Amino acid sequence: MKKNSSVVVDLLLLLLAITVLATPAFSDLVLSKVERRIDVTSQIARVTKTLKVVNSGSESVSEFTLTFPKFLGNNLAYLSVSHSEGKGKAKRSLANLSVKEAHPKGMPDSISFYSVSLPKPLSKGDTLTLEVVAAFTNVLQPFPEKITQRDIHLVMLQESAQYLSPYVVESQSLSIKLPNARIESYSKLENTKVQGSEIKYGPYKNLAQYSYAPIVVHFESKAAFAVAEKLVREIEVSHWGNVQVTEHYNLVHRGAQLKGEFSRLEYQDRPNPQGVSAFRHLLARLPPRAHSIYYRDDIGNISTSQMQSDSKKTELLIEPRFPLFGGWKTFFTIGYGLPLSDFLFASEGKRFLDISFGSPMIDLVTEKLIVQVVLPEGSKDISVTTPFAVKQSHEIKYSHLDIAGRPVVVLEKNNVVPDHNQKIQVYYKFSNINLLSEPLMLITGFFVLFITCIIYTRADFSISKSSAAYLAKLQWDEVLATLQEVQNIIQKCLAAHDKLEASLRDLSRTGDIQTCKAARKSTDSLLKDLSKELRPLLASLQSFPSASQISPKVEELVAKERELQEKLMAKHTTVVEGYEKKSSGRDIENRIASQQQKIIALRQEVDDLLEFIDEI
């Protein structure tokens, strides 16, 4: 009731102002034809005006003034003016013209003025067609303001049947498109027609400047009056191939408030469910190839959602945890990932992110929209281009693998309607080398771990350097070292034995005795060298008291190895002699049979001893 009375007072003031005004301070433009279409099928009142402007004065004009009554002007969310050419089907909409709010002197406060700069000055006698699109929020007032669950949702629109303009209007018409539902009442002026769900006022001819005829239309609205009190959209760009968008919604139903109780029984009663004023579903249109979509709130995941995707868009239909009646609030978070190459482009040495500004939900009015664009670490020279005015600021966000933090551009705008869902561009400079800093950090982390291990195994953490246990440990280390060297030498000896055997096999294959003899000689000398190396090691091993159990085994190993050596040499000589005498293969075999058996047994024992030493 309070809102209604203030509006009526405004209207009266307006009429007063109009009568007070004498000659206008504006130029002599004449609007030859004005067609207005108001679409109130959703919660936003969208006004589309086609104005034919004729310059009937003597000077050329480069500015055009649009006016709205103040109560509409305060709720103006989106205004765009363009000029078009052609008629009917051949109509082409040309560039948008810049519109600025203006405060001309001497004009009453109850009218808002907007000044449009024309593309080229309109000279005497020329005509120009302007198309104006204006979107208003909060002008569909719920009336009655409080309803019960059973009532239908009735809203009221207050407008003017005659176009309020600082210029003379020759002919105008207005058509209001209502939703396909009940029309409670509407002002009946002359030339009023109702066709289905459209009310037509006009045509009215030859009106003076600032002519105003208030009308009120009271009708039922089935639209969802979903308003996001606050929407925070975080767009995080990662050059590894993903743009992650996270949106936090605080949703409220701004229609007629629910009074009385909510009865779930009546709400779900079939065939007559009670609760038409509530809405359940919200549809979001996401870009195509959106992946990893989640819909959750503080309690957890919300499973009442459906997704449908094709090559042009991804549609997400979500249902909050409860239906929203007037005055009810809910909050949730939607997140999705987008492929980087769809949104990040390079031009003239800079990169830019081309992404939509507003919420992807259709028909959602946002009272306060905050868009945070998080760019990767190392981005420089950040600038933003938007098709409409926004408030910009900069922040720093610390996220995964960050050293200095990521730069964030924060864009704020109030009163955002779906017409604002246009693309904005964020320009910045980034070189791909900075991408390497992230794996480098991980590599350094792992390297520090390894260095710690190295230091630990090398450092001496004993407290007392002269205790018996410490000295014993030192000695044991030396014993182990000596054992390892002994092992190495024995392995080399065994390798030499294998070479001898290989030379015997070569002999049986090629019959070349000289190479065989040469091989035997070289192996002989090698084995002599190795046994010389072995002697000091054995001596040092015997000197250690802690190695008293091991040294006999080691000596046994060395002795066995020597025996093996001798036997192998003997066998070799026998075989070579046999070849020299050209005796048959079987003869040779018989001669070395017993030797071969012993060799195999000895080899087995040597291997066993080596294994035993290994395990120490």
Place this chain on the structure above:
Amino acid sequence: SDAIQTGSFKIDSHRSARSKRRRRDLSVAKMETAKPIGSPIPVAIYPTLSVFTLAIGLVITAFFFIYEATSSRKNRSLGMELASATVASVFLGFGSLFLLLASGVYV
């Protein structure tokens, strides 16, 4: 995304055709000269890459620790230790980076 079922539904839309046309006119000129930027490595091979680099990294880590355990104090060579530690940490670092990327944490 198991929480979201795919299905079909019917909703009327209210977007005006005029605002759609206007949006396209705005940035057409700029987009014609711009070329899209993607990731330096194709996103589809992140999981494979992470498995292979982590496997190689872990094998070299195993070699490092076996060397530490079986060599005696005298025989250990710092060069060998540092070399295997460096190579292992490079592979493990890249492997864990690709693992993070493949599991959706786009760092």
